[in-house]
Amino acid sequence: MLISHQWLCSLLDLDGPAPDADALATILTGLGLEVEAMHRHGAGVEAILVAEIRGKAPHPQAGKLTVVELFDGERTLSVCCGASNLPPVGGKVALAPIGARLPGGLEIAPRELRGVASQGMICSETELEIGVDGDGILILPDEFPAGARLHTLVPGMVDTVLELGVTPNRPDALGHIGVARDVVAYLSSRPGGRAALKLPPAPAVMAPQDPQLVSIAAPDRCGRYLGYAISGVKVGPSPLWLRVRLHRLGLRPISNLVDITNLVLMEFGQPLHAFDRSKLAEGRVVVRRAHHEEGLRTLDGTDRALAQDDLVIADADDAQALAGVMGGAASAVSAGTTELLLEAAWFAPPGIRVSARRHALATDASYRYERGVDHGAGLERAALRALALIAELAHGRCIAQAEALGARPPRPVIDLRPARAEALLGVAVPTLEALAIFRGLEIEVDVDGLSDRGPTERDAAETILLADPETPNRSPRWSPSWRCVAPTHRPDLQREADLIDELMRHHGLDHVPARFCVPREARPAASADAMSVRGDLLSDGLREAGLQEIVSLAFVAEEKLLHFSDSHDGVPEDRFVRVANPMRGAGVMRTKLVPGLLDALVHNTARHGRPVRLFELGRVYAWPRGQVDPVGFPAGFPVGTRAVDVQLPHERTLAGLLLHAGGRAHADPRVLTGAVAHAIGRLGHRLHLSHGTGTHAAPTVSWLHPGAQIRLAVASVSGPVDIGVAGELHPELIAAWGLPDGLRVAYAEIDLAALPTAAVAKAREIPRFPATSRDLSLEIPITLPAAAVLTALRSAAAVLPAPGEDPVRLQAGEDIELLEDYRGAGVPEGHRALLLRLHYAAAGRSVTDAEVSPLHAAIVEQACLALRARAPSVRPR
Amino acid sequence: MSPLLAAQIQQFHAALASVTSEEALYELQVAYLGKKGSVTALKGEMGKLPPAERKDFGAAWNRTRDEIEAALERHRDVLKARARDLDLARVVDLSMPPLRPPVGSLHPLTQTRRRLSETFIRLGFDVAVGPHVEGEQFNFDDLNIGKDHPARDMADTFFVEPAAIRGLAPGDVQELVLRTHTSPVQIRTMRTRKPPIRIIAPGTTFRRDDDATHSPMFHQIEGLYIDEGVSLADLKATLMAFTEDFFGQRLAVRFRPSFFPFVEPGAEFDLGCPFCSGRGCNLCKHTGYIEIGGCGMVHPGVLEHCGIDSERYTGWAFGFGIDRMTMMLHQIPHLRLMFEGDTRFLEQFPC
Ligand SMILES: [Zn+2]
Secondary structure, three states, X not given: OEEEHHHHHXXXXXXXXXXXXXXXXXXXXXXXXXXXXXXXXXXXXXXXXXXXEEEEEEOOOOOOOEEEEEEOOOOEEEEEEOOOOOOOOOOEEEEEXXXXXXXXXXXXXXXXXXXXXXXXXXOOHHXXXXXXXOOOOOEEOXXXXXXXXXXXXXXXXXXEXXXXXXXXXXXXXXXXXXXXXXXXXXXXXXXXXOEEEOOOOOOOOOOOEOOOOEEXXXXXXXXXXXXXXXXXXXXXXXXXXXXXXXXXXOOOOOOHHHHHHHHHHHHHOOOEEEEEHHHXXXXXXXXXXXXXXOEEEEOOOOEEEOOOOOEEEEXXXXXXXXXXXXXXXXXXXXXXXXXXXXXXXXXXXXXXXXXXXXXXXXXXXXXXXXXXXXXXXXXXXXXXXXXXXXXXXXXXXXXXXXXXXXXXXXXXXXEEOHXXXXXXXOOOOOHHHHHHHHXXXXXXXXXXXXXXXXXXXXXXXXXXXXXXXXXXXXXXXXXXXXXXEOOXXXXXXXXXXXXXXXXXXXXXXXXXXXXXXXXHHHOOOOOOOHHHHHHHHHHHHHHHOOOEEOOOOOEEOHHHHHHHHOOOOOOOHHHOOEEXXXXXXXXXXXXXXXXXXXXXXHHHHOOOOOOEEEEEEEEEEEOOOOOOOOOOOOOOOOXXXXXXXXXXXXXXXXXXXXXXXXXXXXXXXXXXXXXXXXXXXXXXXXXXXXOOOOOOOOOOOOOEEEEEEEEEEEOOXXXXXXXXXXXXXXXXXHHHOOOOOOOOOEEEEEEHHHOOOOOOOOOOOOOOOOOEEEEEEEEEEOOOOHHHHHHHHHHHHHHOOOOOOOOOEEOOOOOEEEEEEEOXXXXXXXXXXXXXXXXXXXOOXXXXXXXXXXXXXXXXXXXXXXXXXXXXXXXXX | OOHHHHHHHHHHHHXXXXXXXXXXXXXXXXXXHOOOOHHHHXXXXXXXXXXXXXXXXXXXXXXXXXXXXXXXXXXXXXXXXXHHHHHHOOOOOOOOOOOOOOOOEOOHHHHHHHHHHHHHHHOOOEEXXXXXXXXXXXXXXXXXXXXXXXXXXXXXXXEEOOOOOOOOOHHHOOOEEEOOOOHHHHHHHHHHOOOOEEEEEEXXXXXXXXXXXXXXXXXXXXXXXXXOOOOHHHHHHHHHHHHHHHOOOOOOEEEEEEEEOOEEEEEEEEEEOOOOOOOOOOOOOOOOEEEEEEEEEEOHHHHHHOOXXXXXXXXXXXXXXXXHHHHHHHOOOOHHHHOOOOHHHHOOOOO
């Protein structure tokens, strides 16, 4: 909302000077009408004079120029002018004398135009920045005295326009009067302050009532409709002051009638509409719902099919306006219009909002109607103001008037307990100040039967001041409650808290002290959400393992998710959670974190060749399998959240890890599983790697390389629990993201919710005697997992008899090391050699070579035997 | 003395003079005094001597051995001292670029979110969470943002296509949205817990905005305190305590009246600029204050929607953006840096 400082101040009745623009901005921002920008207009126009044309002669050398003799109030000057619209001798124009500087920066200097001296410049509206009419010079009214400073005759030529951010609860602040009312309440509630609203004249009209003129057939949608029949209108241009005023507020002057309705819109915040009454069948209107298949061509020239829920203003036959949104073209005011029907109305906000949305028409009118205009005195006053201006500026005479009523919103009666206000705000607003605020806002107050009685109100208020207002003792000072009636221009005032908000706005929030209501020590111990803690610990572990966290968007393009929808761990298309109105083509809530991590990888590899080690901790989304059956749901929404929760998709938190070695190098999958092992170790878990039932032919997940993937598991009381999967991303994915063919990228996924609660780690005895080790080189097929070899060796060690009191065993904790996975010369095709080191120890003594050698041989033999059942070619080297 | 022994000593000293390492010294020792050393071998010669000469030769041999051993010992000390001097003459340039272990980093948003949570946990707040896909009831209606409320314009909402749910009464079917703020977590908490309620709710939020300063996905933190006798003054005190913990200095808290449908009275709050302690700098545009977020006293209607007695209980709520706070703290110049995952950006925040 644009507010003219000059206009606003003209609406204030003050003892002292009006606040300047900066002071006003501070006041308004303090009142919650935030000033977002200020525009200062009219720099330099103080120098512009009214000049009278005393003579005109064509320029002797230049045919297009006229040499004009101008009287500036003191002397006569000659000025060269190229405009074609120079008025005749005696006409008035705007003269920029020598030395003047125009708002655009042009400085007027004496100059010679082909031998004729020009002592100034005749200005156009554009040059003065008071309009957009650049075709010719500005012609001033004859009554303007020559020599007068133009800006003293045209209010708003020098002005500051404030750009207000008006919150949707304040439709009253969408007009200058509403904003002025807030300023009045503020100024008059300051100590010793006095301020009142100075409303523009709006004399009552004497025209007879004609009930036929308007009627309401949809009383639920239109609460009040005032219609005025006006005759003898002369459509023409508006006077300069009106054009300037509208121009300052960013509106284009059109004609006196349109400009008047726009002026009243900006003044009262009340949209008005003028119909050409001669175009209305039977010269009357009815407010009704649209008929089936009814159409309307609106003012913007668009033919609109109306819905039966659209409210229209119709004449005896057809819709003539989309109520509260836009007028119709057929009955629009034109240059030849002489008869008018002026509308001032209150429409129910929800209906206007729906219609405006349906027809994608956001107009100044709908913007205000859908927030709620004044349905009381302000509505009529706005109409009368327009009638007075139409009479003055367009010679229109009101010949009949009518008022139709529908369901008007009631004026809320609100009991305000000052003690409650103090309890909520933590500060007491003194009674006199509170009463002044309410009076300024036109909230009627009845203090325990002592109604607001104007001059005697101060006495009345003082009788309830039972204690010193400065004493912070709340009980005796306040009467128990004030009965307040909200004004019709403030639809946001509905209950006590709203009135307390008014007190707070005007009293000022700086007065609220900082004071704990409960001592900090008395508060309960707080806790973090368990899943969040788990995520934080996991992130810490991944960070320590050298990975960098990214945050990527939760919605992605559908095709990026289709790569995962066929995998048994993926989400099929029919369970995608879809955004109905997506942006950037990202229409599906992610079902995997892979796309975001791959996007980040692509971003990085396109820019540098360094290693990329990333992780993300984020939610994935899917509809549950099958249909949800909300059996046993109570109707409606009781307290609790189940009724909503059952309609929501599932959200799971995953951790995704992506490792790329940099350039064309291959990521080492052991670094990946190492990162996982370290991170879950943060949560007290040990990693178990198992191929499970997955084989090369039937891999666990389809989006990882079939020969390079493994299931991640941890131990729990009920056996190993799957927590995710690790491997190399499938070459198809690498290709789909446009990465180089053959690039190996390691990826792991951990499902946070799958992680069981870990047992608290128990201390293990530290070996006191050195261990003895034996190396083993085992030749095995490459398809036989190392994990199987380790398991076989451990099982063998566990089942072999351990004689004696303190037998030799594989050393607890660090039992077997895998030193090398050798593939190459000396190893048969399809095979590899694992170099392992087995550590042997006893609990309370040193062990001898003689003890270890036979044990080692027995374990190796037993393990090979077991492994040969799976892979016959296993042999020690 | 036996000329043989004398020759050995002469040879030994000549050899010792050129020994510069402990290893060579040891080899020398072995060469003369080892099991097969040349001096040791001479001891075997003793048996070949006439008995009268044996005693003298034995004594001479012992002197020879002692002299060699002493000389070896002295030379060992010299070598050690020389080696120590050599070591002390070493110069190590510790100004070389450090070789850092390859640790990773947490996203700056995570770092800020955690610091905020830790601060508020210290101030006695529980951390609460909620779903990203939310029903309109909790995202809008319960927060006084009815279907016809113009405030629904304030949030440009992502809608989610619902799943078909059997047997649900038409009136109970929810329009689903990506939550436009973290405020539905307030509703969820108030609907499922009894006062006193004291929570913060950090989380991901979504709005249909996409430009240089808006991402369609962003992050907020919400605070809520409901109990008997809670006032705006308590909110001010809490926010001040927050600044003390979070910024390490007590900053001014300034409220400006504003409107959010779920609070009344409602305000926006500014904090004294932490970068200049309120004296004015470029970051606060020389106002001494930084705009942070919205706050107010929980609207009695909101309490009632959640089954809380609005006469007995009052409460406050606040909310602000974590992304903006993060960008401000780290002076991150562009929003897009936060979401494109460039490792050269991420490694600037090694925590
Ligand atoms: Zn600053």
